[in-house]
Amino acid sequence: MQNNGKIKITINNQSYDVENKLTILHATQQNDIFIPHLCFHPELSPYGGCRLCIVEVDGVKGYPTACTTQVKDGMTIRTHSKILQEMRTEILQLILSEHPSACLICDEAEECSDYQGTIRKVGFTTGCRWCPKDKDCELQKVVEYLKIDEIEFPVYYRNLPVEKKDPFFDRDYNLCIYCGRCVRICHEHRKSSIISLNNRGRYSTIGPAFNQSHLDANCEFCGACVSVCPTGTLSEKTKKWSGIPEKYNSSICSLCGLNCDIQILTKENKVIGTLPLGDPHLTGGELCVKGRFCLIELVNNPDRILEPQYQFPEGLGFITWEEAFLKASDKLKKADGNKVAVYLSPNLTLEEIVAAKQFAQQVIKTINITSSVLTNNLIPYISLAEKSISIEKIEKSESIISLFLNGNYNYAPVTLAIKRAAEKGIPYLQIGWINDTTSRFASHHLTPETGKEKEFVKEIVESFEKGKEVSPEISEVMKLFKDSSSTIILGPTILDLTEAKEILRNIEKIIKLTGSKLFVLNPYGNLPGLLSSVDLKPHQDILDKISKGKIDSLYLIGDSPFKKRPNVNFIIHQSPFPPSEKLKPDLILPTATWSEISGTYVTLTDKRKKLKAVVKTSEKVLSNSAIFAKLAKKLGKQELKFNKKELSKLIPKKLTIKLPEFNSKPKKNIVQIKTRAFPYTLIQEKNLYTYMGMYLNQLIEGLREIEPEETLIINPIDASKFDIQNGDNVMLKSHKISKKYPVVLRKTISPGFIRLITSNKTFEFETNPCPVKIRRVNV
Incomplete structure (x- = not known):
């Protein structure tokens, strides 16, 4: 060993100095020598399952795998001898004999795409051209490298059904090559151990034990298994047929206060997916289900508002932006600033927050600025x-x-x-x-x-x-x-x-x-930024003013504090997403959303993180700042600037959280203890899966499945006592309230407890927690 801690080895008759304790595969990768492999993953422990990385080492019997064999001083290695290439070809042919491989060995594969315009109604993958991983598949690349043009072994098709019952991703085990990456990333990196290799031989599948669904097995749906799969076995539902991204853009997730770093996948000016930072084919990452799967559905949601709308006597109708600015400016010009309340979302960027503050204070002339998240607690x-x-x-x-x-x-x-x-x-x-x-x-x-x-x-x-x-x-x-x-x-x-x-x-x-x-833990994307930049009023204080007639106009900017219309004269709803049907705002202004705007978010530890615009908005959608600039001009305040440079000057260099003082005192309720008459504990949770005033599980089907609203979540042990099954209706009764709910069974809630997620601003039941009893309906 040399003094610098390195050792000398020989690879293919060439001498190299490498670090001690590396594997042969790592040593070759550091020196740009390619050895084919399928099961190796840099974030996981060596596995040696695919056998494609076999090498010859002088003094070592057989053909050790490069991914599991450590280098030693003086070691002589051959990586591409004739016998190694022949063995790799044979091993790969064995793998391909149980994998749909017609396209892989077809001599007309490149011309195939010219004839793909036909109608096809087959629900499973029969070749590369119909695989979601086409042209992005590691198996394809190894086949091309080894120049496989035939399969000498009998071909066996497993004919397993494609599993589509879980949210967010599909699983086609007919394409699985048993590399074990998904099992290992789940166990070693995410430390969840949800999936394992089940059965043996050609009947092997990978998934939760006892044929459970991923949902029943308490999968986090982090998507790490999907990211590391080398074939099309695991595929995201939302980007299954989007093809290879044109660009990977670094940005952040804005769905909670951690603001995790992510990369946004784009193609043809459209977001087609999100991944953790790092090599898109190799990183397991540290994203949750929201950052990994929900953002793409959020920005591409069909319910997005894409044109201004006005509440005519006959109902909502589309109008031009010029008409929208005229109607808004006309109402705001006549309004008494003291009677206007402005609501801000904690998902706005710092730049949008200071723009809204400037508009509210200097144009509308109001100090009634709040957010619906500003509760007593x-x-x-x-x-x-x-x-x-x-x-x-x-x-x-x-x-x-x-x-x-x-x-x-x-x-x-x-x-x-x-x-x-x-x-x-x-x-x-x-x-x-x-x-x-x-x-x-x-x-x-x-x-x-x-x-x-x-x-x-x-x-x-x-x-x-x-x-x-x-x-x-x-x-x-x-x-x-x-x-x-x-x-x-x-x-x-x-x-x-x-x-x-x-x-x-x-x-x-x-x-x-x-x-x-x-x-x-902060559940809101940019709450520290909001509290640091604006002197906010408590939400309850604004509600009190509305009830007393002291507020007659509402300007809601990415916030939806009301399910139905309060007693006010005029409401502007400015958001990427539609309001509640019962709110009936007078004017709806569509805005740009995540991935379409750039700006700054602030964490609770005062770390500033950059959100980046990676796609262009629709022509009929404007940014919040652009709307404020146009309205300010209409209202005679053209001297106010809302461009990025001017707004950055309004952001304090040192951000200090300013907490509002509450004038109203909440009612004190005493939580009762459990009794034999009320033996279960109801836990009510306000839905924290929000973005710009919208509840994500109302927009995103997969999230609605794993975290259902207005549904009782009960442990199977408790459900079995009443013979309650998934989907049954039960009557939930406390000392004061009785209400019927559907049921889902989950092991995530402890026995003796019942969980209820709601988007209501107030709870149905008298206290939280609340002693309750349950019974099946119509029994």
Whole structure:
């Protein structure tokens, strides 16, 4: 070995200096020597399953695989001898004998596309031209490299049905080559272990155990398996037939406050997909289902507004932009600024926020600026969130405690940090009623007793302050706090709890008493940017003014605070997506959305992240800033500038979150405890899957399937006691309310608990949590 830690090896009669402990495959890749392979993946442990990377090594019997064999000083390697190429050809022919390969060995394959205009009604792939991975397939490339033009073995077609029952991606195991990449990325990188190799021989398939659907097996739908599949076996439903992207554009996801880095795939001025950063064929990434699959459906949604509309006496009708500006300016000119309220979405960019602020304050002359997310509980939550550490520090914690974390379809970088830490032996304790992707890594999973959530946290505080004895459950939490420097991860489900304020206050005390670190999850894309740039009024204060007749006009910018029309004279709805039917706005102005605008987002740790425009908008759609500029000019304020350069000057260099003060006091409700008469606990959750005022699971079918609204989510153990099946209707009854709901069965909710997601601004049932009982309808 040389002094610099490198060793000398010989590859194909050429001497190379390489790092010690590399595999032969890595060494050849670093020196631009290509060895064909199909199962190798740089983010995964060596597998050696496809056998295509076999090499000859002097002094070593047989033909070791390059991906599993480490280099040694003085090693002599041959990668492309005649016998190796013959063996690779034979191995590949064996693989192709159970793979639709007509196009792969057809001598007229290149001319085939000229004759593809015929009608074809076959529901499965019979060749490359009908495969979603055509021209982007690793198997194709290896076949071309080895110049395979015939298959000498008997051909066997597995004739397996294409599996389409799960959301977001299809699975055609007739195309599977058993490379095991999907299984390994799920187990090693995402640490979910949802899929495995089932059965043996030609009957082998890959999927969840016991023929479960991915949904029933608690798949996160992160799409890592789809990304690393070398063939067309796994294919995204939304981009299945879009072909190869023309460009991969770096940007960010704006669907939660983590603002994950992503790359946007575009073709012919259209977004056709999203991927994690890195090699598009190799990276597993750290995206959740929203960033991986939902953004494309959002921007290409058929319900998008693409032309201005006006509420005529006969109903909504399309108008030109000039007519829209005239109608808007006419109403705003006559309006008393003190009686106009402007609502802003937390998904707007910083530039859009300061443009809206300038327009509201200097053109409309109003200080009534708010957002529908500014609830009583959000303020102490964000106050705590300002103390958040970075995600990178979570993994370095001595112990981790999560409270009310629901990480199944959200916050993937955080859940992965927890799993990696727990795998290293760092103690992890989970508190809450959701069994999420981190639950199996938890040493303890604690569920506070219904009606005693506040007391659960208070008991920890009093133990530190007064030395009080605690319950066995609390002692497990105390042990972590006393033995190590803990990190508390706080999920936004706490915002919906009746006693959230008191719980948050006690969590803050725990942090001060124990010196624990904190990471608070922000469900809204650019909430820190919104709170830092505008002096906002609490949402409830604006509602009070509307009810008293002190507000008579509403300007809704990417926010939908009302399901039905309030008692006001005029409403402008400015958004990429349609309003609620019952809102009946007077004027609808379509705006550009994610991937069509550039701007800045801010995380809770004050990191500024850039959203990039990668496609052009429709001719009849304008950006928010362009709308403000046109309206300002109509209203005689042409001196105000809304271009990017001027707006950037309005953004403070140092962003400081300004929390609004609440004038109205919320009603205090006492959460009752469970009894024999009401033995189940209802957990109500406000739908946090939002973008520009739209609920994603109302726009996106796959998300609606995994997180259904106005549907009771019940554990199968509880359902079996009443013989309740998926899709049945049940009557849910509390002390005061009784209502009928459909049911879905999920293992993600703990036994004894019932989960209900709603897009209503207020909850149906009296408290949250709420003791309830259930019965099947018509039994």
